Amino acid sequence: MKTRKILFIALGLFLLLGAQNAVAADDGWRHLTPTEKERVLRNYRRWQNLPKQDKEHLREEWQRWQRLPEDRRERLKQRYNEQRRGRGRD
């Protein structure tokens, strides 16, 4: 009886958290500019065609990126954007 109640509550919380994540992602998508949306979709299509080892490498880089300190991430992001803008001008 008690176990069933606990399971019921846990399932409810799990669904709630899942829904919250999905809503957050949807919200994030809506706030992207058309260019950013285009980049996300392009990257997604590219990701699908990547070989397995490249996917693994990218996942590792993603994990590493998330572990980097906030200021370092900001600096790297800024540097990347500058380089991209520079490439765009060339």
Added chain:
Amino acid sequence: MKKSAPLETACRQYEEDLVLHYYGENSDAERRRVEEHLATCDCCRRFLEDLHGLLPQMADAKEMPQTFWDSYYRETVAKLAEQEERKYWWRSLFKPMRTWMVPAFGTAAVAVLIVGLVFGKGNLRLFVEPRPERIPQEILADEKQLEFFESMDMLEALGKLENQDDQTEALNSDSKHAALPGGVA
């Protein structure tokens, strides 16, 4: 309670037949054989008499006191209630809610919805406009996925960017040391 004397010992080979004889469950031939034996055997006769005295007592139903029946009734009612509760266990989730709470919560929910619609006009596109493009569910699975696909280009160049950043940091640090009085040029 009257203390009964132990049973008289009967002839071993007649013991079982004597019990059947007492209940009248043996065949005619058996009955005759047992009766013939009883005529000659005192032990078996006394055993049969003892059976006549003892077995009816064992068959008597024991009279239980009123307290036993009261307790029995209470236990049965409690078990039935428990069984009923197990059947409708979800009802207990709403038990703490009083009757007035349900319409109160309903009204509050409607109020929140109205306030949300009035003040969240900017976000009404979600309900009004259908999403023009089909976005793969994998992207929208969670916020991190979206972020991952957004920064995929940068992740590919992450190692290179880090090297450049380290070099810049080293240069900055060198120039700071050089600028300090007595620093190494």
